[in-house]
Amino acid sequence: MERIIENIKKQFPLQDVNSDHGWFITCEKKDVISLLTHLKITGGFTHLILITAVDWIEEDRFQLTYLLNNPQLKIRLGLRTFIERSVWPDESEMQSAHHLWPAVKTYQRELHEMFGIDFPGSPEVNDPLILEYWDDIPPYRRDFDTKKYSEETYFPREGRGSNDPAEYMKSQLYPNEGGKSQDFPQEISKKSSGEKNA
Amino acid sequence: MLDYGLKNRELFPETKSDGTVDIDLSSGKYTKVWQGPNHPGITGNMSLELTLLGDEVMESKTHVGYLHRGFEKLMERRRFINNFPLVCRICVPEPDFNEYCYAAALEELAGVEVPENALWIRTLILEMARLQSYLMWLSGQVGAFGFGIPSQWMLYCRDRVLDMFEELSGARIYHIYMLPGGVRDNLPKGFKAKMRETLNDIVPLLRDYERVVFNNAVFKKRAKGLGYINPDWIEEYGITGPNARGAGVPKDVRKDNPYLKYPELEFLPVTETDSDVYARAHLRWRDVMMSVDLIRQILERTPDEGAFKADLPSMLHWKIPAGETYVNAECTRGEYGYYIVTDGSGYPRRVNVRGPSYTHAVTLAEKMMVNCNIADVAATLVSLHTYPPEVER
Numbered sequence: 001m002e003r004i005i006e007n008i009k010k011q012f013p014l015q016d017v018n019s020d021h022g023w024f025i026t027c028e029k030k031d032v033i034s035l036l037t038h039l040k041i042t043g044g045f046t047h048l049i050l051i052t053a054v055d056w057i058e059e060d061r062f063q064l065t066y067l068l069n070n071p072q073l074k075i076r077l078g079l080r081t082f083i084e085r086s087v088w089p090d091e092s093e094m095q096s097a098h099h100l101w102p103a104v105k106t107y108q109r110e111l112h113e114m115f116g117i118d119f120p121g122s123p124e125v126n127d128p129l130i131l132e133y134w135d136d137i138p139p140y141r142r143d144f145d146t147k148k149y150s151e152e153t154y155f156p157r158e159g160r161g162s163n164d165p166a167e168y169m170k171s172q173l174y175p176n177e178g179g180k181s182q183d184f185p186q187e188i189s190k191k192s193s194g195e196k197n198a
Numbered sequence: 199m200l201d202y203g204l205k206n207r208e209l210f211p212e213t214k215s216d217g218t219v220d221i222d223l224s225s226g227k228y229t230k231v232w233q234g235p236n237h238p239g240i241t242g243n244m245s246l247e248l249t250l251l252g253d254e255v256m257e258s259k260t261h262v263g264y265l266h267r268g269f270e271k272l273m274e275r276r277r278f279i280n281n282f283p284l285v286c287r288i289c290v291p292e293p294d295f296n297e298y299c300y301a302a303a304l305e306e307l308a309g310v311e312v313p314e315n316a317l318w319i320r321t322l323i324l325e326m327a328r329l330q331s332y333l334m335w336l337s338g339q340v341g342a343f344g345f346g347i348p349s350q351w352m353l354y355c356r357d358r359v360l361d362m363f364e365e366l367s368g369a370r371i372y373h374i375y376m377l378p379g380g381v382r383d384n385l386p387k388g389f390k391a392k393m394r395e396t397l398n399d400i401v402p403l404l405r406d407y408e409r410v411v412f413n414n415a416v417f418k419k420r421a422k423g424l425g426y427i428n429p430d431w432i433e434e435y436g437i438t439g440p441n442a443r444g445a446g447v448p449k450d451v452r453k454d455n456p457y458l459k460y461p462e463l464e465f466l467p468v469t470e471t472d473s474d475v476y477a478r479a480h481l482r483w484r485d486v487m488m489s490v491d492l493i494r495q496i497l498e499r500t501p502d503e504g505a506f507k508a509d510l511p512s513m514l515h516w517k518i519p520a521g522e523t524y525v526n527a528e529c530t531r532g533e534y535g536y537y538i539v540t541d542g543s544g545y546p547r548r549v550n551v552r553g554p555s556y557t558h559a560v561t562l563a564e565k566m567m568v569n570c571n572i573a574d575v576a577a578t579l580v581s582l583h584t585y586p587p588e589v590e591r
Contacts, residue, residue, distance in 0.1 A: 021306050021523035046433040049524070052550040054539050067524055067537065067552075071433070074454045078524065102565075103436045103557045130263040130590045140271055147275075165280050170514060 001075055004043065011038065016080075024065075024078040032081050033095050036066060040100055044070045045077060048100075051107040053115045057142040060085045062092055062117060088116055088137045096122035114140035210251060219256055221249055228256065233575055235264045244559065244586040246579070250572060258567035258575075260560045266590040273549045278304055278378070279513035281546070286372045288551055289588055291334055294327035295529040296551070297376045299536040302457070303525040304378045307540055308518045310508050316380035318500040321459040323366075323375055324527065325496060329489045330359040331530045332482055333400075335583055339479050340411055342580045343420060348407050355400040362393055378516075380507030390497045397490050404486060412480055421476035425566060425578040429473065435565075436557040439532025441582060444481050445473035451528035463495050475581040482530075482583075517544050531555060531583045553588025560589065 005017055005025065012035050016026035027035055039045040045068035054063040066079040086092045091112075096119040098105045108119040109129045116138035119125050128134065137144045156162075209227070211219045221228060234245030243264035249257040269288055273281045285300045286293030298320060305312060312320075337352035360370045366389060367373040367382070375382050411417055429445040431437060442449040450467035452460045468484045470477040510516065520542040526535035532554030539548040563582060570578060 021521055024522065048436050049526075049533070049535065050537060050550060050552040050556075052537060052548070054548040063539075065522075065537065071449065071454070076455070076524065078522075101436065102434060103561045106556065106560045128263070130266045132263060139268065142274075144271075146268070146271060166277055166514060169280075174512070174514065 004075075004077075008035070008038075008043075022076060022078065024080055026080045026082075029081050029083050029094070032064075032066070032079065033097055033100075035079060036068075036097055036100055039068055039077070039079070044072050047071055048103060049076070051097075051104065051111070053111050053117060053140075055085070055115065055140070055142045056082075057085070062115065064094060064111075064117075066097075083117070086116075088141070088143075091116045091118040093118050093120065096120065096125075098122045114138055116141065210254075211256065221257060223249075227251055231572070235261075242584075242586040244584075244589070246563070246567065246575065248567065248572065248575065253572045255567050255570045255572060255575065258564050260563055262559070262586055262589045265587050269591045270549050270551065273546055275545070277514065277544050278516055278518065278546065281549075282374055282377070283372075286374060287587075288591055289529075289534075289553065289585055290371065291585065292327050292331045292529055293372050293374075294323050294376070295527050295534045296536075297374060298324060298458075299525050299527055299534060300538075300549075301376050301378045302527075303523050303536045303538045304518060306523045306525060307521045307538065308378070308516075310379050310510065312380055312508060313505040315384060315501050315504045315506045316508075317458050318496060319381045319385065319506065320376055321463075322385075322493065322496045322500060323373065323381075324458070325489055325493050326359060326363065328530050329486060329493065330356045330363075332486045332489065333359065335482060335530065335580075336407065336479075336486065339475075339482075339577075339580050340417070342577045343417055345411065345414075345417070348410050351403050351407060355403055358396045358400055362389075362396055365389060365392060377507070378513075379510045380505075382507075384503060384506050385500060390500075393493065393497060397493060401487075401490060404483070404490075408483060412476075412483070418476065420574070420577065421474065421479065421581075422472070423474050424574055425475045425478075425570075425581050427473045427562075427566070431562070431565075435562050437532070437562060438554050439528065439530070439583075440478055440481050440485065441532065441558060441562075443467060443469045444478040446471045449532075451526055451533050455526065457525075457527060459496070459499075462499075463492055465492055475577055478581050485530075515544070517542065518546075526552070529554065531558070531585070551588065551591050553585070553591070555582075555584040555586070555588040558582045559584035559586065 001023060008014065012027055012031050014025050014027055018024045047069040049067040049069050051066050056063060061082045062085050064081050064083060069076050083092055083094055094117055096108060098108065105123050108122045109125055109127065111117045112119060112125050113129055113131055211221065213219050229250045231248045231250055232245055233248055235243045245261045247259040247261060248255050269284055273284060285296040288296050333352045333356040337349040341349040363373055364370050365386065367375040427441060427445050429447060432442045432445060432447050438449050446469050448467040448469050453467055465488055468481055468488060470481045518540045520540055522539040524535055524537045526533050534554060535552040537550040537552065538546055541547040563579060566578060567575060
């Protein structure tokens with residue numbers, strides 16, 4: 001594996017190589033497609049495992065990860081890149097890799113829908129995959145608040161209490177560790193846990 | 199009336215070099231049919247939008263989203279241990295692979311050493327999960343061809359395995375027997391004898407199933423040559439598991455990236471060469487027999503006593519150092535994996551679930567359905583063994 005990384009380093013400027021928990025290399029946005037093509041065609045990394053994004057909202061950037069597998073040598077390599085994180089309704093942009101693997105277009109469709117990352121030229125990228133008629137912030141971004149959304153969209157059922165799982169478990173399991181057990185009336189929390197089980 | 203059939207091909211639109219066809223819906227030749235989301239031939243809540251000419255499929259589009267619960271997002275807002283009841287619900291028929299991948303990824307990131315006993319018990323649970331999921335599939339595949347009785351036999355066998363899960367963990371479907379650092383307990387007393395008895399009871403039924411189904415003239419006639427997967431597509435489309443092994447490519451994570459105690463067990467990945475529905479069904483039947491053999495080997499070697507869980511700090515205050523990892527396992531449908539990114543806090547930064555159905559149900563199914571007869575769509579889709587919850591997580 002070290003030899004493969006050395007070979008890549010000779011041809012592409014890598015920003016970071018990390019082998020703590022599996023091999024992950026980081027390169028610049030503009031090198032991603034050529035590096036993917038290089039890995040697929042000459043590196044033997046013919047199997048694409050997944051493409052996903054991580055939202056680093058504090059640093060104003062998205063991390064894109066392409067996980068590849070070499071079936072001959074039975075090794076795995078993660079290729080990471082960072083792209084600018086635009087503020088919704090503007091979309092971030094990344095080059096499309098749909099010409100390399102047919103399955104890529106589905107991943108890119110999902111990323112467009114869930115993170116608001118556009119891949120110009122990718123087939124069907126504007127078609128919704130999972131969400132229909134969604135006009136809010138792309139829901140997998142960190143600034144989308146699931147709790148607020150569900151409170152606005154759905155109505156609460158009568159007689160149901162709600163509680164923060166961490167606080168609730170603290171109060172129930174570790175009362176000596178300073179849990180706030182007085183926050184909810186006891187009977188409501190009992191009732192709600194019973195209902196959830198049913 | 200126009201005769202749409204094999205003889206009259208000039209009525210069909212021409213296929214372009216990239217495999218697509220121009221479909222003019224206003225011409226009145228075509229019919230749009232939605233197969234699903236409520237259809238007995240669809241495995242779960244997804245639907246296929248089929249464009250038909252006569253009874254032949256011209257174009258297929260997979261629609262998912264009927265089951266989206268936003269697991270990956272929900273996990274970011276919960277502590278590591280709070281996520282356990284969530285992960286197993288990502289794939290209902292096979293929760294244990296989710297539990298294993300999630301727990302193993304956290305152990306990898308936190309640097310936790312798992313005791314020997316726990317590794318054996320985890321291997322046992324994963325093999326039992328494989329067995330019960332395959333049994334349900336064997337039932338569903340012949341069900342799609344209209345065989346009622348062998349289908350019921352397999353469900354009976356699956357119920358016997360679920361009984362053993364109940365014996366072990368107290369639950370039939372969502373076991374949550376694995377935890378970060380190990381498992382909940384050693385095997386209960388008498389479990390090994392009961393498990394062996396269960397295996398001895400289901401093997402004769404499996405042999406009957408083989409005689410009844412794989413020698414059946416109707417099944418052979420309909421399944422042979424149907425749903426062909428070209429071996430060249432395997433890498434292109436990211437096909438894994440039985441769908442790849444049915445085409446003669448021995449892809450098996452248990453051999454390729456060995457995990458748990460698989461390197462110490464004796465087995466070889468089962469392969470077939472015909473790559474049609476019949477070959478994949480037979481391959482899965484052989485996989486079941488291999489799974490039975492593996493469980494017998496594991497039972498032989500699992501210790502009865504000893505440490506089963508690593509010492510960990512209180513789960514509520516557990517913080518995992520920043521890092522990222524990918525952990526995978528071979529489930530019944532192929533490679534199952536968890537990509538987890540942590541940022542040093544008590545919550546995961548991002549969890550991405552790689553279900554094998556993601557590529558099988560969308561890109562591959564859309565390609566395979568073209569030129570397929572409408573009556574064979576259900577059988578082909580079942581033969582890919584797809585579960586929609588993995589696609590939409």
